Amino acid sequence: MTPQQGNLFPAVRIGRAIPRQRVTVVIPTRDGLPLLRTCLDSIPPAVQRCRADILVVENDSVDPDTIAYLADLAGRAYEP
Numbered sequence: 145m146t147p148q149q150g151n152l153f154p155a156v157r158i159g160r161a162i163p164r165q166r167v168t169v170v171i172p173t174r175d176g177l178p179l180l181r182t183c184l185d186s187i188p189p190a191v192q193r194c195r196a197d198i199l200v201v202e203n204d205s206v207d208p209d210t211i212a213y214l215a216d217l218a219g220r221a222y223e224p
Contacts, residue, residue, distance in 0.1 A: 164195065166195055166196070166197065167195075167196040167197070168197045168198075169191065169196050169198050169199065171184070171198065171199070171200045171201065172201045172203055173200060173202060173203065173205065173210070173214075174202070174203040174204060174205050175205045175206060175207040176210070177207065177209050177210040177213055180213070184198070184200075184217075200214065200217065202214055
């Protein structure tokens with residue numbers, strides 16, 4: 145609480161700490177390995193700042209390279 149001078153009357157400013165909420169970044173993908181890799185390589189600074197989780201949703205990919213990349217990511221923290 146901080147006393148302040150208002151325009152006509154004395155005023156009090158009340159500051160409240162807003163707790164940071166966890167955020168989940170959802171990334172849908174289907175055979176888009178270059179785009180997925182670019183996306184995952186570009187977001188770590190933002191993820192670290194807001195303590196976000198990353199959820200990659202695979203939508204029936206058939207490209208072998210995409211499937212191998214997703215299998216490598218499965219069950220572990222992603223660090224570029």
